[in-house]
Amino acid sequence: MHFSKSYKNYCISQSTITIITTYINRKWRAFTMLELMRKHARNWLMKVILGIIIIVFIFYFGTMGGRQKAETIATIDGKTIAIVDFQREYENLIDFYRRRYGEMLTDDLLKKLNLKQQAFDNLIHQAIILHQANKLKLEVTTSEVTASILSLPAFQRNGVFDDRIYRQMLRSNKMTPEEFEERQKKLLTIAKVENLIFDAVQISDQEVYDLYRFQNEKININFLQFPPKDFKGKVMPSRKDLEAYLKVHGNDFRKPEEVQIKYISFSSEEEAKMAHDTIYQEENFDAYANQKKLKINTTGFFSLHNPPPEFSRLSDFVSVAFGLQRDEISKVLSDEKGYYILKLMTRKPPYIPTLSEIEREVERRYIEEESRRLCKQEAEIVLNRLKKGEDVKSISRQKGLKVTETGFFLPGSEIPELGSSQELSKALFLISEKKPYPDNVLNVNGNFVIIQFKEKGKLDNDDFEVKKEHLKNILLETKKNEYLQSWLESSKVSMLKEGKLKLARDIKEL
Template structure:
């Protein structure tokens, strides 16, 4: 059993996590109403899954990940999650589960749904269901009671089916002990690191090599579109001195901000003491308001008469003209303006923007000249092209050498001999738990998964591993004895965890097998490829 767990470590860990995520998506993100009509993407036993449903499910998944990871989730990362495929899979899974639950008469009754909702803590006050709270929470989540109750019926029906399928799953004492051993064992490995830097000295690219590289990787060197803009500024300070502040406004401001003038724990100063500060602040406010008014007036006139430069000259306004810049390098003082890059990108030549603002005042801009994006000629960037070509070629040669070394290891040659021929120093780790940090090697998912699968009978990973900006080959060395002192204290919790994992994997396997069978029987038809959605 333990050897089997090591061999399938990736499946044990990843299927469990993936299964839990899918269950969450099916139960809590499945909000199909059956009312959306659009192009059919799939048909499950005669029931259509519309494109609009897939798009809605995709939006739910994307929002889920954005809430989980916040600003650290980039568009590229989101793309790598294959959410469109997950959305379609989730909807198909929902349809299969509901179809099977119906066949077995496991559909949740209205009373079961009602009792479940009324017992839900989030809808209660003082331990009793509260209709007002229930309605408010549904409105916040943009759901009608009918939609929510239908989703809960699907969830409860799916739970009944899942429970029925999982009832046959059992866990033996030996499996629990093997699981404990799997979690607590420590191993020792030997490894060789191949560094791309060691291969750079032997690389001397020809002119043809560089030309080919530039042709194939031209976008790496592309100079983005550049533009030049003119701006008319209306700083609030230019209008602040013209403000006539009424005494009543000064008194009113003092009364509303009295506590802010006081020192911490002290008494608020008198109006006389802070009057200059109040006048200054009110002048700034008044100045900003006047600046906004003048900017709006100038904008409307220039928009109608298309006289940007002449209006500025007639009204003694200074026109600021920027140097050429790219949208990823916005010049001051525009860099702090929200969505400025998008505003500029959307403007046509000689078109003026809406009135914009920053902390200093108001302004609007006009796009002047533009320089189209282009790929420079080789003669102008030859040094940079040569550098990148050398880095790429060194990396390719490094990987090839590491792959060859791993192949020789698998044929029975010694790590020491291979190290000597490649002028490398073999390294050895101390005992560590697979998945934990290894001295001298950066942890990553590829390495962790490879380590879980190593054993006496399987001492090498399937492939070389990308680690520490290079390539490593590793070899299983030794396994430590397992300390079983706390086994009995942890046994019951481990048993429940293992049971949950096995049941979840069993259910997911059933779901995949059912899906495959329905496709074979023609009961499940996919009408559109995911890349076309």
């Protein structure tokens, strides 16, 4: 299908803005391993891996048994989801990701995956889908379960189902055939409900063309840049201004709790333990050091996040030091250099310094914030004038601004002399010949920016026809997921309102 000139130059339809925005947001996030796998799903090796993962999901997921337990997180139609189900689901998720990704799964990535929320949602969503399947009287027959198991590659040898492999895998996962088949039946039931939802998803040619445009259409713009540093000379705060600023932003300058300790060093563990017992019994830290001719070292005041450098290798130093009461001594601590006994001298509670103590820092922040405010205000005034039809070159001459033309580039890529940002990427996709300016001033790399549409490059319709089906599949999968999540959420709200779903625990309590 070829598109007329008028069709190609329309503004983006509202129905696809959400999808495009989602696409942009994904570009600005680190790719997860699942995204990488989906991207390369046509590769034969990746298909084998995905086949194995399907088996892992069957073994490890779908663990809601509806058993009556004292501690529950939710109840659906009188069937409980126990806290042990949640714990198992959570542990299985961790185990699943670790098995799949090995060393690539860092603690930081685990935290970002928010596995507790995933485990909680998995169980609730499973229960909702199975409830709705029962309501719709959707059934999975024994023959359907059998056919699905026979087709799983993990149970096949040379493309044919092997009963010995099947039973061996079940034994290694401590599962009977009946238990596995019941889980498979649940998965097939869930799939039937999902397919009913997915069948309602439609993708128009216009939506597909929108995505193609987003990926391939280059744009040429003019831009005006407003650096906040140019406004710093206009900001001259009085002491009264600084006092008012500190009053409002006092917590930004709050000094944390600090402690000061003194300590004695020892070369051997035995000597340190003997000294500790004597000092503890006789309460004579200083006298003991003088008697044994040991040097008493004193630290300066330090906070929880800024310990003395000499104790940087002591992992429990901070917790021990801040746990001491006044004149209390610590247990014996050690690192590769020796052994230590600490004694708390003084503790400073957290406080907000007076202006006299931090005037320079308060002034610096005040000037920085005020210059940004004035800069943004000036940029907004200029943008409003441009929207009313004033000429960009005329205004730039009045204001001493430089109008820069970028030349053709693909939105989302780095723009020479300007940079890139998520905010800018979204704005570039929404401006056009009919709407040459964005709704708001943009923040790009710390500067305020006004962009002006100039022209768009031509698209290759033959190339679009080649890629059309692939792009349609991308949009279809995105919409399917959005529909499913929306349906699950609305079903959850409805069931909560009707009392069919009762949540006994909050995710924060788990």
